[in-house]
Amino acid sequence: MTEGGRSRPPVVILVRPQMPENIGAAARAMRNFGLTELRLVRPRERWPNEKAVSMAANAVGVLDDARLFDTLEAAVGDLDRVFATTARERHIVKPILTPRGAAVEARAGLRPGYLFGPERTGLEAEEVAAAQAIVEIPTDPDYASLNLAQAVLVCAYEWRLAGTTRPDRALPTGEHGLASQAELGSLYEHLENELQAGGFFRTAAQKPTMVQNLRAIFSRADLTEQEVRTLRGAVKSLTTRRKIPKGRAD
Amino acid sequence: MTEGGRSRPPVVILVRPQMPENIGAAARAMRNFGLTELRLVRPRERWPNEKAVSMAANAVGVLDDARLFDTLEAAVGDLDRVFATTARERHIVKPILTPRGAAVEARAGLRPGYLFGPERTGLEAEEVAAAQAIVEIPTDPDYASLNLAQAVLVCAYEWRLAGTTRPDRALPTGEHGLASQAELGSLYEHLENELQAGGFFRTAAQKPTMVQNLRAIFSRADLTEQEVRTLRGAVKSLTTRRKIPKGRAD
Secondary structure: OOOHHHOOOOEEEEEOOOOHHHHHHHHHHHHHOOOOOEEEEOOOOOOOOHHHHHHOHHHHHHHHOOEEEOOHHHHHOOOOEEEEEOOOOOOOOOOEEOHHHHHHHHHHOOOEEEEEOOOOOOOOHHHHOOOOEEEOOOOOHHHOOOOHHHHHHHHHHHHHHHOOOOOOEEOOOOOOOEOOHHHHHHHHHHHHHHHHHOOOOOOOOOHHHHHHHHHHHHHHOOOEHHHHHHHHHHHHHHHHOOOOOOOOOO | OOOHHHOOOOEEEEEOOOOHHHHHHHHHHHHHOOOOOEEEEOOOOOOOOHHHHHHOHHHHHHHHOOEEEOOHHHHHOOOOEEEEEOOOOOOOOOOEEOHHHHHHHHHHOOOEEEEEOOOOOOOOHHHHOOOOEEEOOOOOHHHOOOOHHHHHHHHHHHHHHHOOOOOOEEOOOOOOOEOOHHHHHHHHHHHHHHHHHHOOOOOOOOHHHHHHHHHHHHHHOOOEHHHHHHHHHHHHHHHHOOOOOOOOOO
C-alpha cells in the first residue's frame, strides 16, 4: 500500500462502448471529478466521433486525449489495480467492492483503473477476470440498469470524495466565529431573567427543567457571536414594549 | 432523531428547472436508487412534457406522479428536513454537508427532501434559506458545473448507500467457503516440502524468511477450500514431471 498522495487519478476504460454519446457523457462526468485519462477498447462506432463531442460539454479535452486499444489486455497493461464494474452476479471468487470501497483501494495504488462494459450486456466474464476486484453500484434491484456515464460518475465521485479532507458536516461562521460558552451564558441569563419577570416560569419547581429545555434549543443551533448579539437585541426589543408584568412565579 | 428504518426516501424538488430533458434524466437517476417522489416548482417549459418522457427510460412512472407547485414554500411544507444543493458560496451561517453527510441526516428524518436549482443559475439565496442545510458535491474546482440529473444521481446514490448493510469489501466464496488455517497449513507444508526437495531454499538460514514471504502471498489471496485443493493439485502436477532434483539446501 502506498501513500494516497502519490496515487494518480484512475484511468477510465470503456470496453466495447456502443454509443458515442455515452462516451462523451462519461468524459464529462470524469472531468467533473478530476479524472482525465480515458481509454477505449474497440468502440462500436468510428473514433473520433462528433456525437461524443456533442455530449462532452467542456470536457472535449478528455476525448481528444483518449487512447484506442484493440485488446483489454493492452489497455490495462500499465495499471497496478483494475476494478471491473458490473451489475451481474459472477461465479468467480473475487472481492466485491462498493464504489466507496473501490475508491479507497484505488487511492492505495499508484495507477488504478476502472473497467466499464458495453451498455447493453456489460463486461464478459473473461473481461471481469482481468480485474483484481468487482465494483457493484448499489442500485434498486427493481431498476438496476444504470446508464454508462452514470456508472462512471458514481465511481469518479467516490474517488474524489475519498481524497478530500472535508468533514461530512461543517458550519462556516464567517469572520465572527462561534459564540463562547460565556457569551451563551450571558444570553441565557438575559433571556431567563426577562422570562422570570414576565411570569413565564409557572412555579419555582418547574423552572430548572424549563430552563434546560430552552437552553437545549439554542445550544443545538451552534450560535455565532454575532447571532448571540442579534438574539440579545431581540429579547431587549420584545421587553421594551412590555408594559406591566403579568405575574411572578416566585 | 428517529430510526432510519422509518425514514421515507427523500423527495426530490426541482426548483424552476429549465430543460424537460433534465427532469426526465433526473427521474431516471432517482429511480435507479429507489427514489420515486418528484416535485417541480415552476418549471420553465409546460408540464407534462414529452421531452422529459424521452429521457426517463423506464422511470416514466416518476414523471407521471410528479407534482407541480407554484411556490417553494408549498413544495416543502410537509417535509421535516430539507437539503439545498448548491455549488456557490453563501454568506449564511448554515451547515454545509457532503452528499454523504446529507444522506445520513436524511435517514435520521422522517420526510426528507433535496432541493435542486435551475441549471444555469442554481438556487437563489432565499431558496437556500428554506433549507436546514446545504449540500455541496465535491467537484473539481476547475470544472465544477455538474449536470442537474448528475447532481440528483449523486444524492440519490448516497441515500441508498447509507441504507445498505453491505460491507465496502466482501469476498463471495460460493458453496465452499474460505479454507481453514489447517487446510492452508497443509498446502504450505506440501509446497515447502517440494520446494525443499527442488533446492529452492538456497541455505537453511534463508529458509524461514523465504517461507514467510511465500506464505504471505497465499495468505493475502483469502483462498477457499476449493482453491487450496486446486493449488495442491498444481504443485503435484509440477513435481510429477520433475526428473532429477537439481540440488538440496540441507
